[in-house]
Amino acid sequence: MSAGSPTPDANIRPSDRRVSARIGAIAESATLAVDAKAKALKAAGRPVIGFGAGEPDFPTPQYIVEAAVAACRDPKNHRYTPAGGLPELKEAIAAKTLRDSGWAVDASQVLVTNGGKQAIYEAFAAILDPGDEVIVPAPYWTTYPESIQLAGGVAVEVAADETTGYKVSVEQLEAARTERTKVLLFVSPSNPTGAVYTRAEVEAVGRWAAEHGLWVLTDEIYEHLVYGDAQFVSLPVAVPQLADKCIVVNGVAKTYAMTGWRVGWVIGPKDVIKAATNLQSHATSNVSNVAQRAALAAVAGDLSAVDEMKTAFDRRRQTIVRMLNEIPGVLCPEPEGAFYAYPSVKAVLGKELRGQRPATSAELATLILDEAEVAVVPGEAFGTPGYLRLSYALGDEDLIEGVTRLQKLLAEAR
Incomplete structure (x- = not known):
């Protein structure tokens, strides 16, 4: 807890x-x-x-809505589909991840979820055992500590304020690390602060996590919403040696104005994704096929x-x-x-x-x-x-x- x-x-x-x-x-x-x-x-x-x-x-952009309308009319979407997501959507998410982040992943590393919240919970549930600690930079989105607690973990908060642009330092993270630390939660761009870590800062955090053998769960839901000179940097791309212990959560909600469609995803090592998929197979089974078809149109389309x-x-x-x-x-x-x-x-x-x-x-x-x-x-x-x-x-x-x-x-x- x-x-x-x-x-x-x-x-x-x-x-x-x-x-x-x-x-x-x-x-x-x-x-x-x-x-x-x-x-x-x-x-x-x-x-x-x-x-x-x-x-x-x-x-939601009209071409995405039209894809959902067409999906409603197609009887194949009226039936159960694989619990982990439509194969074609998983392929499209892998392609979109390479296009937008520069991270090459296989469709077998993707789990399609009922929004970002389910993605976050299932990711933590797949890797945490009771008492495992997760370092959580604060200010944090309200759902993170609750998901950690539900998964049996312990949230260890590390606070930043306006004097640092709401960004934590490696020194603060190291001070919070204990023998029970298993995961670092890393979010850039941030909800609730809008903070964006520079490439150098992302690399420093990633190297620190890799040095200590930690897992990192990184939420990239706001990847396309950066302004001015700020740049989104994907952690497993900036620090490739961390990729095998990095889990990325994302979704269509913010980028494509699709909050109500409830489609998110988890990307990670195949064994973790398989475990999270097993969990989802019992918790909710497949995400609504109509919503998945809409998400397919979104991630496969351009960003205009x-x-x-x-x-x-x-x-x-x-x-x-x-x-x-x-x-x-x-x-x-x-x-x-x-x-x-x-x-x-x-x-x-x-x-x-x-x-x-x-x-x-x-x-x-x-x-x-x-x-x-x-x-x-x-x-x-x-x-x-x-x-x-x-x-x-x-x-x-x-x-x-x-x-x-x-x-x-x-x-x-x-």
């Missing part, structure tokens, strides 16, 4: 425990909870603007639609960072990837605001929703209190209106 997780009470009979200790220790996804609350308030007639969910506001979305995200990125940094007490480093801003609000906490003195970023986020009708996710959800995460994957007008409301509200802090 991760640090701070409750342990079963020995005095309680198993038959009296309505929810298992393992599942009872899992927290609700904070980002989905904020998004659900924002949508419920909007449905009730309140003009809430939501910065909570990491979900592109663009529709992706480039259009990226241009819009870059424009919004610059706008939100500028506007947030105009707020007294708010400091927002410029994110180089993904579509999130992660401002520090530590200088705002404790000040009087609308008759309250929010002491934590969670309390501040609640006040912002109640008073400004703007939904943001507090830093507590990502392992670093004192921050807010704002997704800028929403329309330009809503973005400007939402941050303007924030500016007006937080300007009152005294």
